[in-house]
């Protein structure tokens with residue numbers, strides 16, 4: 001057992017209702033070390049899964065599937081609500097452990113993230129009960145459409161919002177009657193383990209939820225290549241999505257992919273510039289490690305100076321430091337490798353001719369993994385910093401003179417996850433949002449999220465949509481039963 005932030009966390013896998021250590025021989029890498037981004041110190045030794053654990057977890061999930069699939073909707077919903085109760089009871093512990101593990105702000109975990117984790121279960125439990133069975137007639141024959149569970153789902157999740165993004169997948173998959181194998185990110189394995197405890201305490205039958213810990217290719221590879229897996233849902237990077245797609249190809253396993261972006265914030269001259277600057281400074285949330293972040297600020301030339309002044313004032317007021325301090329606004333990057341990746345983007349941006357108006361390097365006063373909120377201007381067209389996802393606290397500013405130019409710049413990357421507009425003109429808002437390639441468009445707001453809405457991206461930002469009934473579309477095999485009129 002590891003003790004993290006005063007909370008006992010089991011570092012082993014959770015397979016078939018039992019805690020399981022890795023099959024690897026001792027000394028042969030049976031565990032890996034989990035570091036806290038707060039100070040880069042080890043906080044736990046975690047079981048390092050491979051093909052043996054992936055096989056065992058899929059077998060357990062497969063064995064548990066028939067009974068779970070047959071369990072009535074009311075009982076499945078009741079159990080999901082019981083898990084939500086458990087999450088709510090342990091919100092403080094989950095918040096402390098998640099902050100120790102991924103370095104995101106404790107105040108966000110307490111106020112926003114962990115309540116959303118509980119909501120993920122409640123929302124899909126209730127949605128399940130309202131899920132329609134569409135019936136209609138064809139020449140006197142009855143069509144009955146049903147949402148049948150698909151089978152074992154492999155869920156592969158990232159480190160930037162570990163429990164939130166995992167439960168966003170787990171809840172609809174379980175609600176639909178599937179069984180699950182979760183492979184959390186190796187940089188943030190801890191809250192998945194706590195969730196396994198909570199689910200067991202809530203009475204979820206053994207094998208319905210399984211957790212395999214470990215590295216991506218080593219544990220996630222065999223899982224996504226497994227012939228008995230019927231759905232794969234993944235959130236993370238584009239190169240990993242390609243590896244998963246290749247692994248899934250032989251069995252044509254259906255996939256849902258959520259892959260980050262390079263989203264724009266368009267600021268028109270008719271916008272409320274204070275609001276626009278508020279929206280822009282929000283993009284440093286979670287130290288910039290958010291797939292939805294609008295990292296490209298596209299500003300109408302006539303207001304660029306006034307907007308920049310406001311944004312720099314707000315950025316200067318951000319407090320960077322220990323995420324356990326409720327007064328902190330910007331915490332650390334997740335890992336030294338990630339900080340170096342972010343810094344590589346920043347160095348190459350400078351070499352390409354961009355100029356940092358603020359930030360532009362690690363926070364040397366704090367040391368460790370703290371990277372200064374950065375704003376670049378003057379990057380040449382096509383520069384890497386304008387086109388590639390940095391996933392750190394790095395924004396760029398470009399200007400435009402016409403709406404046409406604004407739309408072309410906004411749509412000018414290989415991504416299409418989200419876009420944000422700041423404008424005082426409702427007609428312009430409707431016109432421009434209609435032309436943007438993005439899964440979500442926010443007008444004069446940012447990060448207003450509702451689980452009932454479809455969520456996902458176009459182009460390299462992903463494949464498919466989750467949320468609302470779209471989650472059930474993905475996690476179910478839809479079936480139409482056509483019955484001829486009964487004689488007599």
Ligand SMILES: NC(=O)C1=CN([C@@H]2O[C@H](COP(=O)(O)OP(=O)(O)OC[C@H]3O[C@@H](n4cnc5c(N)ncnc54)[C@H](O)[C@@H]3O)[C@@H](O)[C@H]2O)C=CC1
Nearest residue numbers: 157158184185216217220221236237240243259260291391
């Ligand atoms: N929410 C998002 O959109 C996220 C985007 N990213 C992007 O990815 C970049 C790199 O971050 P990483 O942690 O390396 O992301 P990643 O895509 O490598 O990791 C995400 C998950 O995939 C797993 N994974 C890795 N290789 C796998 C494989 N071959 N088969 C199955 N599972 C595999 C990892 O263990 C982890 O659980 C970030 O800088 C960012 O640009 C990363 C995390 C979240």
Ligand SMILES: O=C(O)/C=C/C=C(\O)C(=O)O
Nearest residue numbers: 160161235290291292449
């Ligand atoms: O909080 C949401 O609704 C969506 C969050 C998504 C990410 O932060 C991500 O995948 O990076």
